[in-house]
Amino acid sequence: MQENTPLVFKYSDIEEKGGLEIKLSPDPALYADAFERPDILKKLRLELNFSVGGDSILLEGKVYAEMQLECSRCTDPIARAFEDSFDEVYPDTLEYVDAREAVRETVALLAPIKVLCSEACKGRCLVCGINRNRQTCGCTTGNFGVFNALKDLKLGEDSKNGKKKL
Incomplete structure (x- = not known):
């Protein structure tokens, strides 16, 4: 393992110093590979605090990130800042403390599944695609739900119990 790799620290160095910040x-x-789009993550800052215990080292980390996301309704770009923390324990049997995976997991979980530019976002027209936050259109929007096709389904009656059947 390469000693000069970012986020990889020599266990004995941390132990000798009584910890490391x-x-x-x-x-x-x-x-970039932690996200659906590689350009989402714009800035990243880490604070790592290593504490030496009897037979282990505790890593308490904080991750601060700025991301360029897309509104789930209107697809406008949104810049948002996120932060999270994590803890990892490394046993004294290791030669190196490798924080890369702990940081990667925390960074990957920062981005929300859905994000809105505002709670009042009107989204895009399902017919013509314009951003309804900026313009109005004359499109008639019917019910485009996933069960819309079922509205025309004809059901017959079951002669035994009087209930409708397919």
């Missing part, structure tokens, strides 16, 4: 801003491109 470090702040760094790794290249967001290192975590």
